[in-house]
Amino acid sequence: MSPRLTLATTGRILRQLRHDRRTIAMIIVVPSVLLTLLKYLFEDQPLVFDRIGLTMLGVFPMVIMFLLTSVAMLRERTSGTLERLLTTPIAKADILFGYGLAFAVAAAVQAAIVSLLSYTLLGLDTLGDQWLVVVLAIANAVLGVALGLFFSAFANSEFQAVQFMPAVILPQVLLCGLFTAREQMAGWLQAISDVLPMTYAVEALTEVGAHPDPTGTMWRDLTIIVGCVVVALLAGAATLRRRTT
Numbered sequence: 592m593s594p595r596l597t598l599a600t601t602g603r604i605l606r607q608l609r610h611d612r613r614t615i616a617m618i619i620v621v622p623s624v625l626l627t628l629l630k631y632l633f634e635d636q637p638l639v640f641d642r643i644g645l646t647m648l649g650v651f652p653m654v655i656m657f658l659l660t661s662v663a664m665l666r667e668r669t670s671g672t673l674e675r676l677l678t679t680p681i682a683k684a685d686i687l688f689g690y691g692l693a694f695a696v697a698a699a700v701q702a703a704i705v706s707l708l709s710y711t712l713l714g715l716d717t718l719g720d721q722w723l724v725v726v727l728a729i730a731n732a733v734l735g736v737a738l739g740l741f742f743s744a745f746a747n748s749e750f751q752a753v754q755f756m757p758a759v760i761l762p763q764v765l766l767c768g769l770f771t772a773r774e775q776m777a778g779w780l781q782a783i784s785d786v787l788p789m790t791y792a793v794e795a796l797t798e799v800g801a802h803p804d805p806t807g808t809m810w811r812d813l814t815i816i817v818g819c820v821v822v823a824l825l826a827g828a829a830t831l832r833r834r835t836t
Contacts, residue, residue: 600689652732660739698732719799744830
């Protein structure tokens with residue numbers, strides 16, 4: 592890997608994002624609107640909103656960034672841009688980590704804006720510090736980026752890339768502990784839940800909501816999330832083939 596080439600890839604993707612208003616709206620506006628709807632859905636139950644809204648600060652960015660990056664990388668593959676890049680000295684890891692870094696910047700902006708909206712206008716209240724929520728929201732969004740980059744390798748069209756979202760994301764939403772405590776699940780469901788990244792994303796945010804200081808469980812979960820990001824990016828790099836037409 593070359594830091595210069597990685598940053599060059601990051602700069603190219605950020606320039607593309609800057610001129611894509613629909614993508615900017617997906618990154619910033621959509622999660623803000625969804626959290627606002629959630630606020631008014633539980634308007635008479637502020638404690639419920641504090642619990643669900645906090646976890647959604649991690650789930651929404653992960654889902655949205657998964658969708659955006661899987662489609663964006665597929666366009667790079669099908670348009671020939673990726674193939675042309677692979678005929679140059681740039682390493683495959685430079686491309687994937689460049690993408691990951693670019694969308695990490697977008698995720699940071701997203702997390703900052705959505706968290707500010709949640710804590711100010713929507714009245715979200717947590718025992719833990721707000722900066723920890725922002726850090727976890729960014730980590731979860733980057734996790735969505737890494738998973739999207741990896742699974743885009745198995746799609747041949749944008750429609751197929753979108754189909755991966757219910758196949759990859761929805762099982763995690765169902766089994767991560769949002770709807771029922773993981774301890775109350777059947778043993779085989781708990782075993783599946785233990786290997787799903789979103790489980791640790793939701794658990795980390797729950798720890799921030801329930802404790803005034805960072806806990807060992809939260810730091811462990813964050814470490815697992817970061818590890819999943821690195822593994823997914825490396826696996827995604829392994830799917831890129833250096834060939835010409």
